[in-house]
Amino acid sequence: xxxxxxxxxxxxxxxxxxxxxxxxxxxxxxxxxxxxxxxxxxxxxxxxxxxxxxxxxxxxxxxxxxxxxxxxxxxxxxxxxxxxxxxxxxxxxxxxxxxxxxxxxxxxxxxxxxxxxxxxxxxxxxxxxxxxxxxxxxxxxxxxxxxxxxxxxxxxxxxxxxxxxxxxxxxxxxxxxxxxxxxxxxxxxxxxxxxxxxxxxxxxxxxxxxxxxxxxxxxxxxxxxxxxxxxxxxxxxxxxxxxxxxxxxxxxxxxxxxxxxxxxxxxxxxxxxxxxxxxxxxxxxxxxxxxxxxxxxxxxxxxxxxxxxxxxxxxxxxxxxxxxxxxxxxxxxxxxxxxxxxxxxxxxxxxxxxxxxxxxxxxxxxxxxxxxxxxxxxxxxxxxxxxxxxxxxxxxxxxxxxxxxxx
Amino acid sequence: xxxxxxxxxxxxxxxxxxxxxxxxxxxxxxxxxxxxxxxxxxxxxxxxxxxxxxxxxxxxxxxxxxxxxxxxxxxxxxxxxxxxxxxxxxxxxxxxxxxxxxxxxxxxxxxxxxxxxxxxxxxxxxxxxxxxxxxxxxxxxxxxxxxxxxxxxxxxxxxxxxxxxxxxxxxxxxxxxxxxxxxxxxxxxxxxxxxxxxxxxxxxxxxxxxxxxxxxxxxxxxxxxxxxxxxxxxxxxxxxxxxxxxxxxxxxxxxxxxxxxxxxxxxxxxxxxxxxxxxxxxxxxxxxxxxxxxxxxxxxxxxxxxxxxxxxxxxxxxxxxxxxxxxxxxxxxxxxxxxxxxx
Numbered sequence: 001x002x003x004x005x006x007x008x009x010x011x012x013x014x015x016x017x018x019x020x021x022x023x024x025x026x027x028x029x030x031x032x033x034x035x036x037x038x039x040x041x042x043x044x045x046x047x048x049x050x051x052x053x054x055x056x057x058x059x060x061x062x063x064x065x066x067x068x069x070x071x072x073x074x075x076x077x078x079x080x081x082x083x084x085x086x087x088x089x090x091x092x093x094x095x096x097x098x099x100x101x102x103x104x105x106x107x108x109x110x111x112x113x114x115x116x117x118x119x120x121x122x123x124x125x126x127x128x129x130x131x132x133x134x135x136x137x138x139x140x141x142x143x144x145x146x147x148x149x150x151x152x153x154x155x156x157x158x159x160x161x162x163x164x165x166x167x168x169x170x171x172x173x174x175x176x177x178x179x180x181x182x183x184x185x186x187x188x189x190x191x192x193x194x195x196x197x198x199x200x201x202x203x204x205x206x207x208x209x210x211x212x213x214x215x216x217x218x219x220x221x222x223x224x225x226x227x228x229x230x231x232x233x234x235x236x237x238x239x240x241x242x243x244x245x246x247x248x249x250x251x252x253x254x255x256x257x258x259x260x261x262x263x264x265x266x267x268x269x270x271x272x273x274x275x276x277x278x279x280x281x282x283x284x285x286x287x288x289x290x291x292x293x294x295x296x297x298x299x300x301x302x303x304x305x306x307x308x309x310x311x312x313x314x315x316x317x318x319x320x321x322x323x324x325x326x327x328x329x330x331x332x333x334x335x336x337x338x339x340x341x342x343x344x345x346x347x348x349x350x351x352x353x354x355x356x357x358x359x360x361x362x363x364x365x366x367x368x369x370x371x372x373x374x375x376x377x378x379x380x381x382x383x384x385x386x387x388x389x390x391x392x393x394x395x396x397x398x399x400x401x402x403x404x405x406x407x
Numbered sequence: 408x409x410x411x412x413x414x415x416x417x418x419x420x421x422x423x424x425x426x427x428x429x430x431x432x433x434x435x436x437x438x439x440x441x442x443x444x445x446x447x448x449x450x451x452x453x454x455x456x457x458x459x460x461x462x463x464x465x466x467x468x469x470x471x472x473x474x475x476x477x478x479x480x481x482x483x484x485x486x487x488x489x490x491x492x493x494x495x496x497x498x499x500x501x502x503x504x505x506x507x508x509x510x511x512x513x514x515x516x517x518x519x520x521x522x523x524x525x526x527x528x529x530x531x532x533x534x535x536x537x538x539x540x541x542x543x544x545x546x547x548x549x550x551x552x553x554x555x556x557x558x559x560x561x562x563x564x565x566x567x568x569x570x571x572x573x574x575x576x577x578x579x580x581x582x583x584x585x586x587x588x589x590x591x592x593x594x595x596x597x598x599x600x601x602x603x604x605x606x607x608x609x610x611x612x613x614x615x616x617x618x619x620x621x622x623x624x625x626x627x628x629x630x631x632x633x634x635x636x637x638x639x640x641x642x643x644x645x646x647x648x649x650x651x652x653x654x655x656x657x658x659x660x661x662x663x664x665x666x667x668x669x670x671x672x673x674x675x676x677x678x679x680x681x682x683x684x685x686x687x688x689x690x691x692x693x694x695x696x697x698x699x700x701x702x703x704x705x706x707x708x709x710x711x712x713x714x715x716x717x718x719x720x721x722x723x724x725x726x727x728x729x730x731x732x733x734x735x736x737x738x739x740x741x742x743x744x745x746x747x748x749x750x
Contacts, residue, residue: 053655055556189700217699222650222659225451226694229574233444249558249651257563257649259575279558279651317557 041084042077042343044069044330045104047115047125049092053245054117056275057322061115061139062087063313064323068330071308078337083330086110092117094124101125105132111343114139114329117322119191119405126406129156135345139325141167141292143195146371147404154406155349158371160325160332162292163398164199167269167377170393171290172203174379178288179265180237181209186227186251187242189216191405196242196269199403212236217243224251228258241268248272249279256283274320274387287382293321293361294380294387301331302360318387321361328359332366363395372398443572452691454580457587458646460683462660463667464594465638467679470668471611472631475524475535479543480664481657483636487512487643488652489550492559501564505586505644512640513633520632525625543657551654563648583645590641591680594634598676607631611673663687666706670713672720681722685709 046065049058069083077083086108090097097116104110105128113129113136116122122138122145129136134156138145141161148154183204187193193216201211212234217227224243228251231239239260243251248271255266265288272280272289295306295318305327309319332355337343340351353368362376379391462484469477477483487508494504523542527534563579570576598604609617610627618624643657650656663686671682686706693702713721 051551051556055551059555215698218703220659221699221703222646222656223451223455223691225455225580226448226691227699229444229447229451230695232574233441246558246651246653246656250649253649253651257566257568257575257577257579259568259570259577262575276558279560279653281560282562 039077039081041082042112043108043110044083044085045101045108045110045113045115046085046087047090047097047101047104047113047121048087049117049121050087050089052092054092057117057140058089058092060275060320060323061117061326063315064309064326065114065330067305067308067312068327072330072334078334079341079343081343090116090121092121094120097121098124098128101128105129105134110134112137112333114326116140119143119145123405126154126157130154133345135349137329139322139329141321142192144370144372144398144401144404145406147401147406149407151401153369153371153401156345158349158352158366158373160329160373161321162375162377162396163372163403164196164269165402166375166396166398167290167292168196168200168203169396170377171379172200172209173207174391175238175265175267175288176204176207176209179267181207182212182236182238183209184212184231184234184236184239184264185214185242186231186239187216188219188244188247190219192244192270193242195403195405197240200240217247219244219247221247222250224254225258227251228255228260231255232258232260232263236264238265238267241266241271243268244270245276246279249276249283252280252283261286272382274318275322277320277382277385278317281385284382288390289380289382289387290377290393291321291380291387292375292377293319293324294378294389295319296387296389297360297362297378299358299360299362301358302362305360318385324360328361328364331359332357362392365395367397370398370401374398443574446572447574447576448691448695450576450580451695452688454584455691456683456687457584457591458642459660459663459667459687460591460680461587461638461642461645463664463683464591464676464679465635465642466661466664466668467635467673467676468594468607468631468638469635471673471676472607473524473528473535473628474532475539475632476532477635478536478540478661479519479546480539480635480639481659481661482543482546483512483516483639483657484643484646484660485550485652485654485657486515486546487640487645488561488647488650488656489554489559489643490640491644491647492561492652495561505641508644509637509641512643513637515640516633516636517629519636520629524632525628528628547654547657554654556654559652561647561652579648583648586645587642590638594638595676595680603630663690666710668720670710670720671722672717675722678720678722682720685713685721 046062048061049055050062065085069085072078073082086104088100088104090100101113104113113134116125116138117140119142125136126145135158136156137158137160139160142163144159144163146154146157146159185197187197197214204211215227217224241248241251252271255261260266267288269289272284272287305324306319309315309323335357336348336351336355339355340347342348352366354366356363356365364373364375367374374395374397377393377396378389379393380387381390466477466480469475490508490511491504494507495501519542523538524535527538565578565582568576568578568581598607606617606622606627609622610624614624666686667679667682670685671678689706689709690702693705
């Protein structure tokens with residue numbers, strides 16, 4: 001009896017000692033990181049499709065945003081104010097996006113808005129942002145959407161994703177050099193693949209290459225075999241795929257099985273995005289692609305992000321640019337607000353223009369003239385379930401408002 | 408004023424010119440007949456048609472027997488693929504999983520029929536249509552909640568394959584096509600050569616008369632729903648290595664299966680094969696010759712024309728065997744004829 005209680009006391013002592021030590025470490029951390037945030041919270045409206053076709057992207061956006069908010073709050077918030085997130089599900093649908101954005105901007109009166117995945121939803125939100133005179137950051141890659149219909153730059157909108165011009169300007173010539181000049185373009189039949197291909201073809205022709213064929217398949221097709229065999233027998237040396245999501249997976253699986261990878265270089269964008277890697281896995285082995293982000297990027301900000309993301313969410317798949325951009329956005333805002341000493345849209349936006357810092361994807365700068373992020377682009381090789389960096393193309397800027405889809 | 412738009416105005420014509428060029432080139436490819444490619448495309452078409460026939464046959468049996476338009480059929484296909492994935496993750500053998508997917512979905516079919524469909528027969532087609540539509544949404548979102556919307560990974564058990572005239576024939580695609588054909592033949596034989604088949608056909612032709620002559624139509628309904636579901640599940644598992652396994656994966660298949668039913672009509676089990684040959688064959692063939700967008704547009708035109716010409720279906724009259732009802736020990740009463748039966 002006495003022995004057992006003594007043992008209990010020892011146990012208790014050990015436990016409380018451990019707890020005390022942890023507590024002390026936390027306090028030390030807190031002092032090192034500054035005082036916890038207090039005061040009126042800054043509200044972030046997050047428009048993320050957590051259901052529907054783009055649900056994966058929406059979930060990653062939500063996770064990464066919450067992670068960064070937690071980090072920033074632990075480190076004293078922005079201008080001493082804590083951040084809170086109000087998330088709404090736009091379902092990837094422009095009509096829903098309009099309604100939810102209005103709710104966030106008007107009813108919730110958020111300080112800043114971030115989100116949307118598809119270009120259609122981004123474009124649907126723009127007029128509301130202009131009306132509410134609030135800042136809007138979209139994290140996804142895609143064509144420029146920061147211009148005004150009459151020309152010039154929208155003062156309220158910032159694009160954090162890279163444009164096809166940024167992603168492909170160095171990539172296309174590199175692949176031409178490595179794998180040949182005759183390219184077959186295969187994509188899904190909607191705006192994104194067509195606009196990406198238009199840019200890619202321009203770079204291809206500049207590099208002395210030529211288009212063997214440009215073909216589009218309706219979204220939601222599950223049988224790509226007839227198309228794949230056509231490509232295999234076309235005489236092309238490179239196939240550039242912009243089949244997306246589940247279509248891209250079906251294409252890649254059937255292309256691998258049908259021997260297309262043995263006959264030519266299979267590359268592309270979107271098809272091989274880390275966000276769909278769970279469905280591709282070994283089928284994408286050896287593929288070269290271009291992206292704005294890879295886990296393997298070597299800088300302390302990225303290391304902290306990757307470690308925290310993996311640990312917090314027990315996430316096993318490769319982490320992609322969508323999550324990295326949302327995480328980076330919060331860090332950018334802290335930097336800009338500190339510089340402006342304000343979170344009011346006007347001085348804050350001014351402080352954003354030209355702002356340079358290191359984010360998970362490397363050294364970036366918000367371009368003052370077009371509100372797009374000048375950022376590094378990487379040549380990635382998919383190998384052993386990871387995106388390895390084959391070449392760092394360095395920082396690439398988007399030229400003006402070339403290809404802007406706001407009309 | 409339009410300065411900022413200059414680039415936009417410039418790019419669309421450039422784009423459309425390139426597209427035309429691309430399409431023309433594709434057509435030229437086939438003008439120079441490439442025997443190896445032609446052979447491969449025929450094989451692709453056969454492979455595509457057999458899988459579609461398998462899915463459509465399930466839909467056929469359920470509609471033919473019970474006049475239930477099973478809107479959840481695509482989700483049954485999806486569940487078959489998820490059964491395959493789930494078991495593969497746990498190290499179960501691929502080929503066993505094909506059988507398991509059919510069995511799991513067969514049992515699931517019985518449960519659905521007994522708990523939902525059976526209660527709605529009396530209310531007519533619309534309520535079963537709505538009920539199965541709702542069930543489909545429930546299943547799709549349920550799977551998404553359990554495993555997420557993200558694509559799951561299923562690889563084929565055999566990789567590689569023989570190369571004939573320069574084109575690779577994936578071994579798994581060959582095996583899957585053969586398995587699909589064997590299953591289709593087995594189902595047709597089941598309907599034409601067995602006692603079950605006789606009763607099933609009798610129920611299709613005239614349920615009331617069949618019931619009057621001693622066929623347990625309630626049991627037939629449960630069995631046929633199970634068979635239809637099992638076929639969808641089997642097809643889903645069979646297709647899983649070469650499509651993406653996501654909650655919404657059934658849509659493409661169920662839409663095309665409905666086209667098959669519309670084209671072929673529901674007169675006989677063989678109509679499913681004929682319908683699948685038209686829909687799947689046209690799509691694969693036209694994609695090979697021109698492109699997939701035109702293939703999917705023209706197949707709808709074909710369906711439209713066929714519906715105008717033969718509203719009851721292409722094979723509704725032709726392939727339908729004369730109703731051979733089970734021989735009754737009692738001579739039919741002269742008053743008991745036609746559709747009415749005892750009702």
